[in-house]
Amino acid sequence: MAEITIKNVFKRYGDGFPAVNDVSLDIADGEFMILVGPSGCGKSTLLRMIVGLEDISSGDMIIGGKRVNDKAPRDRNLAMVFQNYALYPHLSVFENIAFPLRLQGKHSNEEIRKLVNDAADTLELQEHLERKPSQLSGGQRQRVAMGRAIVRQADAFLFDEPLSNLDAKLRGQMRTEILRLQRRLGVTTVYVTHDQTEAMTLGDRVAVLKKGVLQQVASPRELYEQPVNLFVAGFIGSPPMNFIPAVLRDGRLELPFASIPARPEWTNVAGEGQLLITGIRPGSFEDASLVDPGKAGRGITFDVTVDVTEWLGNEQYAFVPYEAPTDIAAQLAELAHELDSEQMRTQLCVSLDPMSRVPAGGTATLWLDPSRIHLFDPKSGENLTRGSAMASSEPVASSNR
Amino acid sequence: MPDVALRDIAVGPSRHLVKFVEADGALWALKELPPRIARKEYSVLRQLEDLGLPAVRPAGLVLQPELGSAILVTRYLDGSWQYRRLFMRLPPNQPKHRARLFDAMASLLVELHRHGVFWGDCSLANTLFSRDGQILQAWLVDAETSEVHPTLSDGQRELDLQILVENVAAGMLDLAARLNRPPELSDMLIAEAQDIQNRYQQLWEILHTEPVFGFADRYRVEGTIRQLNDLGFAVEEVSLQPVSASPDKLRLNVAVGDRRYHAQHLRDLTGMDVGEGQARSLLGDLHTYQGQLCREAGHDVDESTAARLWVMEVGEGQARSLLGDLHTYQGQLCREAGHDVDESTAARLWVMEVATPTMHQAHAAVGYTGTAIQAYCDLLEVRWLLSERAGHDVGTDRALAALSRDVIPTDSAAKMAVVEIPTAPMPAIQLDDP
Numbered sequence: 001m002a003e004i005t006i007k008n009v010f011k012r013y014g015d016g017f018p019a020v021n022d023v024s025l026d027i028a029d030g031e032f033m034i035l036v037g038p039s040g041c042g043k044s045t046l047l048r049m050i051v052g053l054e055d056i057s058s059g060d061m062i063i064g065g066k067r068v069n070d071k072a073p074r075d076r077n078l079a080m081v082f083q084n085y086a087l088y089p090h091l092s093v094f095e096n097i098a099f100p101l102r103l104q105g106k107h108s109n110e111e112i113r114k115l116v117n118d119a120a121d122t123l124e125l126q127e128h129l130e131r132k133p134s135q136l137s138g139g140q141r142q143r144v145a146m147g148r149a150i151v152r153q154a155d156a157f158l159f160d161e162p163l164s165n166l167d168a169k170l171r172g173q174m175r176t177e178i179l180r181l182q183r184r185l186g187v188t189t190v191y192v193t194h195d196q197t198e199a200m201t202l203g204d205r206v207a208v209l210k211k212g213v214l215q216q217v218a219s220p221r222e223l224y225e226q227p228v229n230l231f232v233a234g235f236i237g238s239p240p241m242n243f244i245p246a247v248l249r250d251g252r253l254e255l256p257f258a259s260i261p262a263r264p265e266w267t268n269v270a271g272e273g274q275l276l277i278t279g280i281r282p283g284s285f286e287d288a289s290l291v292d293p294g295k296a297g298r299g300i301t302f303d304v305t306v307d308v309t310e311w312l313g314n315e316q317y318a319f320v321p322y323e324a325p326t327d328i329a330a331q332l333a334e335l336a337h338e339l340d341s342e343q344m345r346t347q348l349c350v351s352l353d354p355m356s357r358v359p360a361g362g363t364a365t366l367w368l369d370p371s372r373i374h375l376f377d378p379k380s381g382e383n384l385t386r387g388s389a390m391a392s393s394e395p396v397a398s399s400n401r
Numbered sequence: 402m403p404d405v406a407l408r409d410i411a412v413g414p415s416r417h418l419v420k421f422v423e424a425d426g427a428l429w430a431l432k433e434l435p436p437r438i439a440r441k442e443y444s445v446l447r448q449l450e451d452l453g454l455p456a457v458r459p460a461g462l463v464l465q466p467e468l469g470s471a472i473l474v475t476r477y478l479d480g481s482w483q484y485r486r487l488f489m490r491l492p493p494n495q496p497k498h499r500a501r502l503f504d505a506m507a508s509l510l511v512e513l514h515r516h517g518v519f520w521g522d523c524s525l526a527n528t529l530f531s532r533d534g535q536i537l538q539a540w541l542v543d544a545e546t547s548e549v550h551p552t553l554s555d556g557q558r559e560l561d562l563q564i565l566v567e568n569v570a571a572g573m574l575d576l577a578a579r580l581n582r583p584p585e586l587s588d589m590l591i592a593e594a595q596d597i598q599n600r601y602q603q604l605w606e607i608l609h610t611e612p613v614f615g616f617a618d619r620y621r622v623e624g625t626i627r628q629l630n631d632l633g634f635a636v637e638e639v640s641l642q643p644v645s646a647s648p649d650k651l652r653l654n655v656a657v658g659d660r661r662y663h664a665q666h667l668r669d670l671t672g673m674d675v676g677e678g679q680a681r682s683l684l685g686d687l688h689t690y691q692g693q694l695c696r697e698a699g700h701d702v703d704e705s706t707a708a709r710l711w712v713m714e715v716g717e718g719q720a721r722s723l724l725g726d727l728h729t730y731q732g733q734l735c736r737e738a739g740h741d742v743d744e745s746t747a748a749r750l751w752v753m754e755v756a757t758p759t760m761h762q763a764h765a766a767v768g769y770t771g772t773a774i775q776a777y778c779d780l781l782e783v784r785w786l787l788s789e790r791a792g793h794d795v796g797t798d799r800a801l802a803a804l805s806r807d808v809i810p811t812d813s814a815a816k817m818a819v820v821e822i823p824t825a826p827m828p829a830i831q832l833d834d835p
Binding site: 014072102 | 435437438469522524526554555556557559560563566567568570571572574575576578587594595
């Protein structure tokens with residue numbers, strides 16, 4: 001078991017391009033840390049620097065209190081899980097788990113038996129040890145592969161997009177297995193993914209990277225509700241947060257489709273006439289006719305023309321196009337590009353109750369709680385209302401460690 | 402895509418099942434993958450092709466957005482086979498054959514690594530082999546986890562090697578279990594798999610060493626180049642840099658090229674295009690022949706002249722007279738020009754006279770399995786082994802007879818011809834790992 005400390009780490013390639021740019025991150029002993037971001041953000045490079053596969057250009061990599069910059073991968077005592085999950089059909093489950101130990105040549109048969117049995121207990125494979133892999137279910141087979149990592153008694157587990165080449169069903173199963181295993185063993189874990197469902201469901205904390213720069217490290221809940229900037233706000237959440245241009249004028253926030261009385265937390269951070277980008281999650285809207293009367297008074301209502309609706313059974317989305325000033329539209333397109341997103345940024349996505357009968361092509365009356373609105377500086381992308389939006393009054397997810 | 406019959410062949414543990422298709426007179430391997438992985442693998446395979454590395458060649462990518470998947474199409478590697486096929490056809494416990502296999506894997510990994518390719522999942526199941534003279538050539542066939550970088554760090558190489566050793570050990574243990582080999586074999590298999598690291602390190606060091614020597618010892622440059630050439634590597638560039646600390650010392654830096662040194666040399670001499678391992682065997686034969694010519698002619702015969710004659714030698718009864726003609730002609734030329742016969746004539750004659758006819762005989766002796774070149778290399782090996790045993794040269798005819806009756810040493814490279822016996826008809830495969 002070990003904590004991992006990353007201090008001012010840089011990775012520069014031959015052309016001077018910093019693939020990892022001054023990243024500092026403390027991963028606590030036993031913590032499940034996710035590294036997430038679009039392709040090219042440096043998350044895999046950072047993981048490879050932890051493992052020892054990439055040389056570190058500058059900065060310190062400290063594992064269990066020891067600086068490991070110059071240590072070979074095998075001397076770091078880390079396990080890359082699912083690096084190799086081929087199962088050997090003619091070897092018993094026991095041997096499939098034991099063979100990395102046999103190869104190390106450090107353990108007696110007695111020790112190997114104990115390590116494999118302990119791993120099998122953790123993985124609930126005890127009854128299957130003498131069977132062949134073909135007699136196991138899909139999930140059990142994946143657990144055998146995890147067993148190989150467990151018996152190495154590594155100080156930390158590292159996962160590099162382990163589920164990316166599995167089909168959706170197996171991916172779901174595996175996510176649960178990985179979480180269960182990590183909770184049981186309490187081993188420090190670093191997990192790289194580009195999939196935000198994995199990021200949000202697995203991690204104690206999530207580190208979001210963009211072009212080699214660490215943007216925010218926080219619990220999944222905090223990332224969702226208190227993103228530091230446009231990038232994190234746009235990256236976390238599906239469907240993504242709506243970004244809408246707005247102006248503060250005469251004590252009101254003017255949006256393309258509504259005018260809202262300004263709140264003190266807005267006027268504290270933005271001046272009269274200032275152009276802003278508002279961020280509103282699709283779920284912050286409701287069909288005005290279905291709003292719970294208890295909270296209806298907290299919000300405002302406005303009419304929009306709905307272009308398209310998507311009814312998915314358990315949820316429903318309505319899309320509302322709007323006009324945006326050219327410079328803002330260009331900036332939103334640039335952001336969409338950075339996020340690897342194909343989302344059209346000049347239409348509003350509204351999540352509605354599946355019971356809602358909002359007609360496509362017709363007018364709908366929507367309800368919105370203004371306290372759920374984030375304001376971003378269009379130039380820097382910084383979240384001006386971080387810590388003040390309503391999210392802060394809701395309980396923030398406690399670390400589920 | 403044409404309407405073709407697909408057949409599932411369980412070829413080993415795999416994440417994604419590979420299916421084989423015969424279409425347009427060729428065999429193709431199809432693998433269904435998530436589109437992201439398929440695109441990545443296709444791109445890596447293309448880069449490997451551009452780098453001229455031994456890997457399966459990509460033929461295309463079929464995207465099926467409606468199914469959320471993609472199909473990667475690669476060319477079937479002619480004459481290649483899986484490790485299982487060899488060991489299932491040989492008698493139990495064949496350390497020499499295993500050594501050839503592991504040498505091939507170590508060489509493949511070194512070739513990939515010095516071109517910046519991190520494999521990520523090197524295993525016996527992800528490798529195909531083909532015969533190349535007395536050695537084996539290994540081919541990468543699965544690049545799902547591979548990455549191409551400008552160069553690899555020591556850490557990347559070390560991890561790749563560690564993965565290789567683990568996978569090879571497990572693959573061999575699995576096969577031993579499948580063939581009901583005694584468990585005592587396990588320790589030996591594990592030790593052999595671990596020894597792949599040494600094979601890899603030795604080769605890597607030879608290719609990357611930068612020896613420092615005194616100005617007076619410049620002859621060592623030639624020694625270094627010869628060592629690389631002997632291993633089959635062409636040398637592209639040699640540079641000598643003074644060592645700043647001691648100006649009378651030089652540091653040698655060699656840019657190593659493709660591993661086709663002997664193949665290229667044989668092609669220059671004869672026009673024959675064969676594998677590096679085959680070229681090494683054939684050049685050995687050619688040089689023996691050259692020695693014989695020198696004795697007969699009573700003067701030096703250069704390599705290219707010998708090459709041409711070698712090709713002609715075992716021709717249809719005309720060899721001796723042609724040789725006589727050529728000797729007369731050569732003498733005439735030598736007198737007139739004051740130097741040896743020109744190279745290209747001699748090389749062409751060698752191909753016609755020696756190599757080609759005997760090659761066909763050797764190919765017939767093995768029932769036309771594999772290629773004629775490989776059959777000839779096998780013949781050369783068998784002749785050498787039998788002669789060594791007999792204490793004198795047994796001659797081509799006896800070697801041909803031994804080859805045709807398959808009474809050859811079990812651990813000879815020639816014995817690996819068992820992999821080339823066609824598989825049809827074949828019993829139905831038991832899917833023990835569906």
